[in-house]
Amino acid sequence: MCPQSLAFPDLTNMSKSEAQPNTEVRSAFVERRRLRRIRMIVELTHNLISSDMTVCHREAQCLVQCARKAILDLYPGFDERYERIVRPHFDRVLHERWPDQDVLDMSDCSDLVN
Secondary structure (H helix, E strand, C coil): CCCCCCCCCCHHHCCCCCCCCCHHHHHHHHHHHHHHHHHHHHHHHHHHHHHCCCCCHHHHHHHHHHHHHHHHHHCHHHHHHHHHHHHHHHHHHHHHHCCCCCCCCHHHHCCCCC
């Protein structure tokens, strides 16, 4: 039998209240799940804008604004990274699809967005 190590306490003799889950592992799991959700929002918005030919430029801009709101609601500290990484991606997609259109004021989306 191996001697009991301090790094690996005997959890079989502990009550449920004493055996605490490893918060580092849990927070890493939550962080990965949150980033997967952000990636899914970006990919769905990108696919909808680039493949649905019935979406007009104004609707696409509103979809981008809704995606931004959903991402920042999910991860409030993502604002700077959104502006650096995600927004240029959406700008490029919008410019590829509508090269002669200007960026709309996001207040124009209020009647299209709930």
